[in-house]
Amino acid sequence: MRIGLIGYGRMGQAVERVATARGHAIAGVIRRDTPPDQRVQIARQSDALIDFSLADAVPANVALALQTRTPLVIGATGWDAQREAIAQQVRAAGGSALYAPNFSIAVQAFLQHAVSLAAQLLALEGWDVAIEEIHHRGKADAPSGTARALATRLQDALNHTRTAQYPAPADHRLPDAQFSIGVVRLGSEFGAHRLMLDGPYDWIEVAHRAKSRDGFAYGAVRAAEWLVGRTGFFAFAEVLSDILTPKEER
Ligand SMILES: NC(=O)c1ccc[n+]([C@@H]2O[C@H](COP(=O)([O-])OP(=O)(O)OC[C@H]3O[C@@H](n4cnc5c(N)ncnc54)[C@H](OP(=O)(O)O)[C@@H]3O)[C@@H](O)[C@H]2O)c1
Structure with a gap:
């Protein structure tokens, strides 16, 4: 497969390494300028195309993918407010895009496990919950x-009886109906x-x-391999069930 990279920072370079190791070629690199x-x-x-640029660039990258009818994997985060509008734009144009705030397969397993454990224990009295994330400066x-995805899934699992703060x-004190997200850089x-x-x-x-x-x-890269030949706006969960389910069970 020929993969076009959008953004050639820390993640763009990691994608180049991993894609090449999986036998793909890099068709070109789209930088800010x-x-x-x-x-x-x-x-x-x-x-x-695999987009690990920045949130502000995502709408233009989606427009580029739709214009050229190229499947687009979006890894850039921080554009959640526009997510539904972009999903509709992709579907209406018959385009092909997939977004995950965290493409780590292990993180997806962590999210599932953490949410189901929390939902179980928070049904008992006296339990409280919080999320913490640490990232580079x-x-x-x-x-x-990922922290927001975890919070959203947890809120849904709790029927919004507790919301993230x-x-x-x-x-003032944190109200009982809220749980906190801590951020460390x-x-x-x-x-x-x-x-x-x-x-x-x-x-x-x-x-x-x-x-x-x-x-x-x-x-x-696994998501890009999966996306080619499909149309719609997808989440990583759909790729994961294919990756994690043995072929004979599909
Ligand atoms: N989904 C995931 O699994 C995952 C994992 C890690 C990171 N991320 C996200 O991926 C994004 C990139 O992370 P990173 O650590 O690689 O950041 P980074 O090192 O800052 O790289 C971002 C790159 O995008 C370039 N860029 C900015 N605007 C652009 C545009 N309009 N067109 C093309 N390139 C553009 C930047 O160029 P300049 O150097 O000129 O600014 C920079 O080289 C962030 O949103 C981060 O949160 C997602």
């Missing part, structure tokens, strides 16, 4: 897409997430920590 005609040319030469958005209130940490459950007699935490960026890149 790449002129529009070259963007179109690279997109046309690509079987799929270069990260431009907060809380992380970030940042913590500065001048530190050095070069790739990404750590922790769900903490505090009960009357016990403390439980479920944690995930990335060892490098390559796990995110690997998931994004």
